Amino acid sequence: MSFRYHLAALFITVAAQSVHAADLNIAVEGVASADGRVMVALFDSAETYRRKPVRALVAPAAAGTVRIDVKDLAPGDYAFVVYHDANANNQLDMNPVGMPVEDFAFSNNAMGQGGAPGFDAARFTLPAAGLATTVNLR
Secondary structure, eight states, X not given: OOHHHHHHHHHHHHHHHHHHOEEEEEEEEEEXXXXXXXXXXXXXXXXXXXXXXXXXXXXEOOSEEEEXXXXXXXXXXXXXXXXXXXXXXXXXXXXXXXXXXXOEEEGGGOOOSSSOOOHHHHOEEEOTTOEEEEEEOO
16 A cells, blocks of 8 residues: 555544544632642543543642643543642542542532432533533532
8 A cells, every 4th residue: 555545544534533532621610729739530431430530630729710621532421520639649538437628529510418429410411512611619
């Protein structure tokens, strides 16, 4: 096969991938301080929710609002968990009875009853055009 054929095939593959890639822009409001960092875990199914993220992102904390961009995602259903890791120990700290002591949020600002919300409560659809969403830490 010719070099032109391979080049054309490569171009078509790259173009097809970029057509199907969507960006997710998350605004995390209510960050209490510039200490530590803001952590995001993105999930694409109920089976992997809160267990195995498809993406994990970290951004430096800043008092007020922190913006996190997730690039090149396939359109579809997702949910995310975000927390302010104020002491930068890479975990959501809990008190002795298992309640978070660092601020957190779920996509859709979903709240569970006596625990974390399920995937369906936090689920949102990412269209091919992309999506901007805002959550409030609590």
